[in-house]
Amino acid sequence: MQLARVLGSVVATEKARGLEGVRFLVIQPLDKSQQPRGGTVVAADAVHMAGPGELVYYVSSREAAEALPVRFVPVDHAIVGIVDDVHLGVDS
Amino acid sequence: MVGKVVGTVVSTINIPLLDEHRLLLCDVHDIDGRPDGYTIAIDVVDAGMGDTVLILDEGNSARQILGRDWGAIRAVVVGVVDELVIDGELRSAS
Numbered sequence: 001m002q003l004a005r006v007l008g009s010v011v012a013t014e015k016a017r018g019l020e021g022v023r024f025l026v027i028q029p030l031d032k033s034q035q036p037r038g039g040t041v042v043a044a045d046a047v048h049m050a051g052p053g054e055l056v057y058y059v060s061s062r063e064a065a066e067a068l069p070v071r072f073v074p075v076d077h078a079i080v081g082i083v084d085d086v087h088l089g090v091d092s
Numbered sequence: 093m094v095g096k097v098v099g100t101v102v103s104t105i106n107i108p109l110l111d112e113h114r115l116l117l118c119d120v121h122d123i124d125g126r127p128d129g130y131t132i133a134i135d136v137v138d139a140g141m142g143d144t145v146l147i148l149d150e151g152n153s154a155r156q157i158l159g160r161d162w163g164a165i166r167a168v169v170v171g172v173v174d175e176l177v178i179d180g181e182l183r184s185a186s
Contacts, residue, residue, distance in 0.1 A: 001115075001132035001167060003101075032099065032117055032130045046107050046164065057101065057115075057132050059164045063151045067107055067164030080164050081106030086117065088099040089141045 001057045001080065003030040006050050010042055018070035025050060025079065027058065032088065043077035044068055055083040094173060094184075095120045097143045101132050109163045110134070116169055118147055125183050133167035134158070144184045146171035 004027040012024065023045040031037045034055065043058050046067035050056050056079045058064075064078035065071060099117035103110070114135040119127040131147065136157060139145050147169055148154060154165045176184040 049105050063164045063166045066162050081103040083103050085102040
């Protein structure tokens with residue numbers, strides 16, 4: 001799982017079967033110091049509560065689809081939690 | 093893979109599967125012990141800050157460890173490394 005910041009949302013009425021009711025958000029992956037790393041990606045919101053500006057963590061690859069109610073849907077990033085706090089040690 | 097626990101992630105809103113687990117922020121190390129990215133992993137061994145750990149990053153194995161048939165989990169801290177020796181050279185010791 002990796003950290004990301006939610007930048008915005010994606011609205012799509014026509015979607016692949018199994019994706020009905022799934023929200024999609026544009027997220028910016030972050031490094032551990034919460035600085036942007038790489039390009040933005042679209043992720044399904046498995047917690048149904050993430051919104052723009054929030055710090056979240058997401059899972060990629062096959063496991064992303066397992067976060068959603070219908071399994072084996074074509075999704076490769078899913079937000080699985082909203083971050084309250086990140087505690088980093090002094091030497092990191 | 094081998095990594096080092098450098099932090100913790102606190103989260104109250106998450107998928108139900110993650111409710112009962114601690115999340116550790118771990119640097120992932122390359123063969124020479126240099127940080128090579130990071131991952132947020134579920135802790136099942138009570139690893140602590142600064143520990144060198146063994147991280148599993150594969151979904152089916154992760155679900156097997158947690159005794160589940162399905163779920164969005166992939167990275168799990170599965171061991172605390174006591175000693176790491178590469179080419180006869182001690183790279184890490186607790």
